[in-house]
Amino acid sequence: MVVKINENYLKLKSSYLFVEVARREREFIDNNPDADIIKMGIGDVTKPLVPSVIKAFKDAVDEMGNADTFMGYGPEQGYDFLAQAIAKDYEKYGVNLDTSEIFISDGSKCDTGNIQEIFGIDNKIAITDPVYTVYVDTNVMAGRTGDMKDGMYEGLTYLKCNSENGFIPQLPDEVVDIIYLCYPNNPTGTTLTKDQLKVFVDYAKENKAIILFDAAYEAFITEDNVPHSIYEIEGADEVAIEFKSFSKTAGFTGTRCAYTVVPKKLIAYDNDGNEVEVNPLWNRRQTTKFNGVSYPVQKAAEATLTPEGQKEIQEVIDYYMKNAKVIRDSLTDIGLEVYGGISSPYIWVKTPNDMDSWAFFDLLLNEANVIGTPGSGFGPSGEGYLRLTAFNTLENTKEAMDRISKLEF
Numbered sequence: 001m002v003v004k005i006n007e008n009y010l011k012l013k014s015s016y017l018f019v020e021v022a023r024r025e026r027e028f029i030d031n032n033p034d035a036d037i038i039k040m041g042i043g044d045v046t047k048p049l050v051p052s053v054i055k056a057f058k059d060a061v062d063e064m065g066n067a068d069t070f071m072g073y074g075p076e077q078g079y080d081f082l083a084q085a086i087a088k089d090y091e092k093y094g095v096n097l098d099t100s101e102i103f104i105s106d107g108s109k110c111d112t113g114n115i116q117e118i119f120g121i122d123n124k125i126a127i128t129d130p131v132y133t134v135y136v137d138t139n140v141m142a143g144r145t146g147d148m149k150d151g152m153y154e155g156l157t158y159l160k161c162n163s164e165n166g167f168i169p170q171l172p173d174e175v176v177d178i179i180y181l182c183y184p185n186n187p188t189g190t191t192l193t194k195d196q197l198k199v200f201v202d203y204a205k206e207n208k209a210i211i212l213f214d215a216a217y218e219a220f221i222t223e224d225n226v227p228h229s230i231y232e233i234e235g236a237d238e239v240a241i242e243f244k245s246f247s248k249t250a251g252f253t254g255t256r257c258a259y260t261v262v263p264k265k266l267i268a269y270d271n272d273g274n275e276v277e278v279n280p281l282w283n284r285r286q287t288t289k290f291n292g293v294s295y296p297v298q299k300a301a302e303a304t305l306t307p308e309g310q311k312e313i314q315e316v317i318d319y320y321m322k323n324a325k326v327i328r329d330s331l332t333d334i335g336l337e338v339y340g341g342i343s344s345p346y347i348w349v350k351t352p353n354d355m356d357s358w359a360f361f362d363l364l365l366n367e368a369n370v371i372g373t374p375g376s377g378f379g380p381s382g383e384g385y386l387r388l389t390a391f392n393t394l395e396n397t398k399e400a401m402d403r404i405s406k407l408e409f
Contacts, residue, residue: 008143011153017133017377018042021361028365038400040388041371043186043345045251047319049300050312053250056303060296071295076287078104078259082298085305086259095231101263101279103286104293104301106256108216108245112180113138114289115212115241115260118281119268123177126157128169130187130378130385132214135180151380160381161188163350167339168196171203179204181230182214184221187378187387188348189340191226197233204239210268210278211240216258219249219317221343237263241278248345248391250304250313257293257301320345323390323397330401345390348375352409360386368403 015023021041029035049057063069077083083099090097105111113134125144127135136156139145146155157176159169167190172179179200183192204211213230221228230236245258266278293301303309324341331338337350349372351360357374364370364386375385390397 041373052309057300060299076292108243108258126176129158130382184217184344189344189346193225216245
C-alpha cells in the first residue's frame, strides 16, 4: 500500500498567479537592488487602520488582559454584537437580515473557496472570464472541472467579459447549477446595474440555480444604479449567497475579517430531489472546520460600522478612488484603453499593440519599475489586459503614471 494524493491538485496551474508575480518581482530586485519599485499589482492596501478601529482594537485587547472581561473560545459563526451591526448596516439598502444568516470569518478568499464544499461534486459551475482565480482553483481541487484544454477547464462554463460585450456577461447557453459573480468586478473593475444583475437572479430562480455573489468591493461604488448587495434585487434571498469583506473597505488585509450571508430561504436539493436548507449546512461546515475570528478583531470590525468609523473609512476610500482617477486619466491621455476605476479600486488596461499580458507586465517592470498583474492570469479572456490597483499612495501613483507615460509602445 502507498499513500495516494488527491490527483485533482495535479490539474492546477503550476503556481498561483500572485506567487508568480512575486517570483518575478524578487528576481528583478535581486538583479536590480537599487531599483525603486512601485507595486500596483496585488490588491493590498497602504493606508493604516482608522483611529476608531484602533481604539476598539486596543480596548478589546485590554479586556483580554482582565480576568473579569477576558474572552475565551467564541462562537464559530461570530459574536452577536458584530452580526447585529452588519444586519443594521444592510438596512440602508432596504435589506433585512437575521443574525443567524450572517457568518463571520477571517476573509472572503476562504469563504468563496470553501463554500463549494457543501454542494455536490456533479454540479455544473459557471464563472465569468476573466475571474478571481480562487473560484476556479477550489473547484479544480474538488474535482468538478475536468482537465484543462486550451487554457480552459473542460467541465466549467465560461461567461466571457470583454470590451466587445461591455464586460457584461451573458447568461450561459447551457443550464448550470452554480454561478460565481463578483461585482464590482475583480479583476476588471467593471460593474453591473440592478437590471443587469436581475437577469441572473431571474435565471437562477427559473433554473433552481444558486448565485455565489462576491461583493468585497461594494464600498467603492459611486454609481447610483449599481447595487451594493445582490439582496437589493427582489427574490435574490431565495437564490444567492453573498460574501463581503473588511479587507479592502477598512484596511483589514493584515487584520483579517469578513462575513458571508446565507439566507434561510435558500434551498438546494439532495439526490432524491428533496429540498434542503443551505444555511444549516454552512453552519455545520463552519462549526466543524473553522475556529472563529478573535474577539479583538471582531470588536475592531464592529467599530468600522459606527458613524465615526464610517466617516473615517469613507475618507480612506475617497483617497484610493482619487488614485483610481489619476490612473484612468493618465493612461487615457497616452492613448491606452482603460476600464473600471469608477466604482472600483481596480483599473483594467488594454495592452498596446496587441502585446500579450506577461510581455506588458515585463515591460512595465523592467522599463518603469512598476508592477501590475497580467490579465491572462485571470483566465483566457484576460489575455491582452493588465490589472492595476489604486491601493498605493497618491505620490507613488502619480510617479508610476509619470514613468509609464514616458515609455514607447
